[in-house]
Amino acid sequence: MSANVNEDAQPLDEDVLTALVVAVHGVSDVFPPALSLAQVSYMLTAVVTGDPERLDRVHVSSAGGTTTVAVRLGTSIDAATPNTAKQVADVLLAQIPDGLDATVTVQVSRIA
Amino acid sequence: MNDSEPRTLDCGKTVEELSDYLAAGRTPFDPRIETCPECLNALQGLTRVSQLFHSLIQQDVADLPAPRENWFQDIMTNIHREVRAGRSLPLPHPDNRVNLSLTEGAVLALIRTVGDTVPGMLIGTSHLEGNVEELGAPIDVSVAASILWNQPIPDAAHTLRALISNALTKHTALNITSINITIEDLHEDMANKDMEN
Numbered sequence: 001m002s003a004n005v006n007e008d009a010q011p012l013d014e015d016v017l018t019a020l021v022v023a024v025h026g027v028s029d030v031f032p033p034a035l036s037l038a039q040v041s042y043m044l045t046a047v048v049t050g051d052p053e054r055l056d057r058v059h060v061s062s063a064g065g066t067t068t069v070a071v072r073l074g075t076s077i078d079a080a081t082p083n084t085a086k087q088v089a090d091v092l093l094a095q096i097p098d099g100l101d102a103t104v105t106v107q108v109s110r111i112a
Numbered sequence: 113m114n115d116s117e118p119r120t121l122d123c124g125k126t127v128e129e130l131s132d133y134l135a136a137g138r139t140p141f142d143p144r145i146e147t148c149p150e151c152l153n154a155l156q157g158l159t160r161v162s163q164l165f166h167s168l169i170q171q172d173v174a175d176l177p178a179p180r181e182n183w184f185q186d187i188m189t190n191i192h193r194e195v196r197a198g199r200s201l202p203l204p205h206p207d208n209r210v211n212l213s214l215t216e217g218a219v220l221a222l223i224r225t226v227g228d229t230v231p232g233m234l235i236g237t238s239h240l241e242g243n244v245e246e247l248g249a250p251i252d253v254s255v256a257a258s259i260l261w262n263q264p265i266p267d268a269a270h271t272l273r274a275l276i277s278n279a280l281t282k283h284t285a286l287n288i289t290s291i292n293i294t295i296e297d298l299h300e301d302m303a304n305k306d307m308e309n
């Protein structure tokens with residue numbers, strides 16, 4: 001894998017990724033992965049606007065040449081959670097451009 | 113923890129704040145709560161306790177056995193303990209670029225949810241004993257519950273164990289080796305719950 005490949009790769013769009021995750025059967029909620037400093041602006045906007053979708057999304061971050069795609073889910077009690085989580089991971093993996101050093105983290109925090 | 117100490121979740125909210133928010137009809141809308149899975153799990157548990165509490169205070173309890181002292185307080189404390197994210201339970205995926213997991217808090221909330229569907233049953237505490245962070249490790253589940261005073265305990269315990277087993281098999285990758293249920297309280301009739309069921 002080379003730096004040139006990463007530079008040529010299309011950036012991962014959080015809104016697009018979130019829409020794909022929400023469409024997976026068994027996903028009932030998408031929560032922010034964790035509250036970090038980077039999310040404070042999202043949080044403030046959500047509080048002011050009352051729009052939780054500012055927070056509920058897949059997050060993409062990069063550090064040390066590695067991209068991390070992370071999402072925290074709520075799943076439906078009617079669907080098997082391991083299958084739902086795997087399908088979400090597969091959807092996200094499919095969006096990672098060839099050659100991009102990336103990992104996918106999916107955490108299920110609520111089953112209801 | 114004594115009763116006067118605030119019970120703080122990982123997100124910084126306290127069970128007391130969530131209880132007030134619930135009492136206010138979840139208004140004004142608080143996105144910090146409504147987008148937080150631990151808060152939502154707690155609200156679900158608090159709703160159940162609130163329903164039970166109101167059904168009890170509406171009854172003439174003089175002829176019925178009183179709940180053990182601090183019974184509700186214990187349940188509130190357990191809800192606080194359970195809804196914290198806790199340990200991370202791995203889920204399998206063949207690609208090593210993927211990290212799938214399930215929070216312990218989500219599983220304990222699931223146990224409370226399925227347990228509360230058993231007529232006359234109210235889940236008190238639940239624990240996952242063993243190394244849940246290692247796939248395949250043997251895990252024992254222990255659950256303490258309260259039951260309506262005139263319900264047959266063996267039947268209810270059998271139903272509860274089956275429901276928990278099915279839920280954990282469906283929603284986790286845990287290697288469950290035992291599910292131990294202790295009925296530690298009897299409580300009075302719960303009109304609201306019977307209406308729900």
